[in-house]
Amino acid sequence: MSIPIIDAHAHYGKWFFPIYASDMRSIKDLMLRFNMKAAIFSSSKAIVYNLIEGNRELFQSLDPSSGIYGYVTVNPNYLELSKGEIKRYLELPEFRGVKFHTTYSGVPIDSKEFRELIEYAEPYDKPFLLHTYSQKDVRDVENLAKRFGGVKFIMGHMGGTEASWTGKNWKSAISAASEYSNIYLEICMTRLEAGKVEEAVERAGSQRILYGSDMTLLNPAHTIGMIMSSEISKEDKERIFYINAKRLFKI
Amino acid sequence: MVVITALKIADVNTVFGFFPKRKIDCSLERLISLIEKYRISKVLTISLKSAFYDHVEGNEETLRACNGDSRLIPVASVDPRAYLGGLDEIEELRKRGFRAVRLFTEFQSYPLDYAPLLKLFKNLEGMDLPLLIYNTGYGLMTKIARETRGRGYPVIMLGCSYSALSEFIVLSRENPHLYIETSLLDTPDAFELLTRKVGSSRIIFGSGIPLNYFESSYLMVERAEISEHDKELILYYNLEDLLKGFP
Numbered sequence: 001m002s003i004p005i006i007d008a009h010a011h012y013g014k015w016f017f018p019i020y021a022s023d024m025r026s027i028k029d030l031m032l033r034f035n036m037k038a039a040i041f042s043s044s045k046a047i048v049y050n051l052i053e054g055n056r057e058l059f060q061s062l063d064p065s066s067g068i069y070g071y072v073t074v075n076p077n078y079l080e081l082s083k084g085e086i087k088r089y090l091e092l093p094e095f096r097g098v099k100f101h102t103t104y105s106g107v108p109i110d111s112k113e114f115r116e117l118i119e120y121a122e123p124y125d126k127p128f129l130l131h132t133y134s135q136k137d138v139r140d141v142e143n144l145a146k147r148f149g150g151v152k153f154i155m156g157h158m159g160g161t162e163a164s165w166t167g168k169n170w171k172s173a174i175s176a177a178s179e180y181s182n183i184y185l186e187i188c189m190t191r192l193e194a195g196k197v198e199e200a201v202e203r204a205g206s207q208r209i210l211y212g213s214d215m216t217l218l219n220p221a222h223t224i225g226m227i228m229s230s231e232i233s234k235e236d237k238e239r240i241f242y243i244n245a246k247r248l249f250k251i
Numbered sequence: 252m253v254v255i256t257a258l259k260i261a262d263v264n265t266v267f268g269f270f271p272k273r274k275i276d277c278s279l280e281r282l283i284s285l286i287e288k289y290r291i292s293k294v295l296t297i298s299l300k301s302a303f304y305d306h307v308e309g310n311e312e313t314l315r316a317c318n319g320d321s322r323l324i325p326v327a328s329v330d331p332r333a334y335l336g337g338l339d340e341i342e343e344l345r346k347r348g349f350r351a352v353r354l355f356t357e358f359q360s361y362p363l364d365y366a367p368l369l370k371l372f373k374n375l376e377g378m379d380l381p382l383l384i385y386n387t388g389y390g391l392m393t394k395i396a397r398e399t400r401g402r403g404y405p406v407i408m409l410g411c412s413y414s415a416l417s418e419f420i421v422l423s424r425e426n427p428h429l430y431i432e433t434s435l436l437d438t439p440d441a442f443e444l445l446t447r448k449v450g451s452s453r454i455i456f457g458s459g460i461p462l463n464y465f466e467s468s469y470l471m472v473e474r475a476e477i478s479e480h481d482k483e484l485i486l487y488y489n490l491e492d493l494l495k496g497f498p
Binding site: 217 | 273412413420440461463464467469471473
């Protein structure tokens with residue numbers, strides 16, 4: 001890989017699948033293999049289990065000199081604990097954003113609780129990475145983007161895929177990003193539906209599309225190959241792989 | 252910016268035709284342009300007409316497309332919803348030159364415990380035609396392995412992602428006829444793990460073009476920390492062995 005990469009969607013920690021490349025040594029090896037200059041990690045433990053333990057373990061592993069930055073994960077089921085985590089970590093230079101996963105917490109993205117956390121974190125001026133995998137998730141992010149015009153929201157997985165193979169989730173996400181300038185699209189997902197990168201660039205522009213790997217769950221090559229294969233310009237690829245994230249995360 | 256595919260490639264998972272669920276160019280011309288762009292030596296391919304309309308017409312279209320182009324190897328489909336259980340229909344597929352049979356479980360909604368499907372599994376015995384099936388969720392592979400065990404034909408599971416890894420590894424030990432296709436093997440160390448646990452001989456390269464992006468599948472193999480010999484087996488020679496040679 002000759003193009004430098006910043007990974008806007010990475011995880012630190014284990015998953016409940018047979019994946020052994022999940023420690024920091026394996027992560028650094030993957031970053032080197034794919035020419036990643038930086039990556040923003042959230043803790044898988046904080047997402048699927050305990051935010052306090054997970055955020056703490058992540059913090060202990062962050063190393064900005066090696067390009068290893070973090071998202072602080074919040075869980076709106078635990079409002080006060082989440083606010084405590086924001087206060088503890090978000091002003092640190094190691095942390096470049098907030099991560100929220102609606103599926104594992106069971107809390108909708110556009111919920112009273114999450115809105116309260118956005119208001120709490122807004123003064124730190126750091127983006128939110130939100131897991132989106134349905135049209136409802138996309139609509140929820142749209143609502144938040146409208147309500148919090150000064151906050152930048154990253155749609156993780158660009159709305160995701162669905163069983164029907166129609167692409168309607170990611171098409172909705174592209175529409176949302178084309179309407180709201182504070183919505184960014186992060187494009188990793190397991191299914192590789194050809195044409196989605198081209199459509200995102202055509203309708204939303206390449207300035208707010210971000211490369212994300214979803215490592216340590218997914219292989220960075222998966223999404224790198226998607227962008228490499230896509231029929232967009234070299235300049236667009238450079239923006240998606242590196243330039244947009246460098247600007248957004250102030251790296 | 253195209254990845255130069257230095258290794259010889261045979262792709263078990265390609266389609267052509269028309270895709271009704273969203274606008275995308277799936278034409279035969281598009282498939283061939285991708286084959287040429289990425290220097291793919293051989294592809295197993297099948298008309299999407301078999302998936303969405305009529306497998307008999309689809310099979311005819313597949314044969315016509317592959318006729319005269321040695322890079323294209325025809326795959327037949329049988330839609331269990333329209334299958335009346337005839338053995339002669341399956342024998343005819345083999346006689347006409349199809350080299351594998353594919354089920355479109357990802358687009359056709361039928362359960363696995365379904366008489367026409369079970370009859371098809373039985374009727375494929377002795378036909379020497381590998382069976383390609385898309386993995387649609389937990390447990391499907393377990394049932395397929397059980398229903399096809401001891402029948403003498405290989406089964407290649409397509410579309411297996413991180414959620415299918417443990418199921419495949421556990422099943423592969425007692426089901427030597429089971430193989431895994433690579434297009435969605437997307438964990439960071441899937442190839443290293445599978446090579447170690449089940450051996451590279453059970454891994455078959457597939458991309459899903461033109462519905463998928465080719466380089467996603469290719470890069471995952473090319474960048475895996477496995478031997479060059481294993482990569483060659485995965486990308487080409489395992490499929491050649493399964494088919495007992497390419498035309």
